[in-house]
Amino acid sequence: MSIDVNNESGTEVDEEAILDVARFALARMRIHPLSELSVIVVDEAAMEQLHMQWMDLPGPTDVMSFPMDELRPPGKDDEEPPPGLLGDIVLCPEVARKQGLDAPTGHSMDEELQLLTVHGVLHLLGYDHEEPDEKAEMFGLQAAIIDDWRAEHGVTGPSPAPTTR
Template sequence: MSIEVSNESGMQVDEQALIDVARFALARLDVHPAAELSMVLVDLDTMADLHMRWMDLPGPTDVMSFPMDELEPGGRPDAPEPGPSMLGDIVLCPEFAAGQADKAGHSVAHELALLTVHGVLHLLGYDHAEPAEEKEMFGLQNQLLADWYAALEQAERQAALRERDRRLLGKAGFFDRSDPRGSERT
């Protein structure tokens, strides 16, 4: 999966975390692994301009999605196997997201992860214009985000256990300390 991030916002952002959460959501939604996605982080003025130009709404917003290829869930029955495609662009405004995060009482990193998943869902055809659509989209968004955090916690636990085992086995003499690779003694 190719995901590119261009940070033009002037704010420090953990771009790798945005890539990771987007990749996680796309994989969970069974999007072809060779699909491409572009993410652009912009300032308030740029987002306000995009918001007016594309949505005819004044002022900045948090996230906008611009799908590239027409995607149909499940595809057509007479179509060949689905292949890679350019999903489109997600535009995030970290400064706007920071204000939302403050009001919601959580971190900017969490808000940007949430908005990234939200943007991915829009690229895949989800919407929240109607109450039933909103319930489906926000439910899926919240589940994907919760699953991503659970996967991060599991990875952190496994890394801590590996480090603990490495230290314990090293102290017990199971690894040859003179070998920089830490290979087992035979």
């Protein structure tokens, strides 16, 4: 899996954890190991600009996903999908910090960025949360991936609760 993390935010983030959780999520979703993903970490001003440009919504947001090849996870009996360009995930650590502090379980900016990375991966793979049934499926899958990743890394304590919109 080729994953690039480019931090343009000026805020120190745990890039290794972002890389690792993205790789874990893609493997869990059975995405071809030669697929490519880009993760870009930006400041609030850059995120606000992207949010307005692409969603026509004011203010910065936590995560945005820009799919390229529209890859989808294979079904249980499907063959391995071909490699491709997944696209870009854009993260905003300032928004992540605020959301982590405001979350019911209260967690760090880096824990929130890990959650948002998985959220972004799922969006790239076609998952959405506009409808209640879609939200239940996506957030359930997101929680399972984060919980399994945390368990594999010996992280104890409550998992970050979903804080994305």
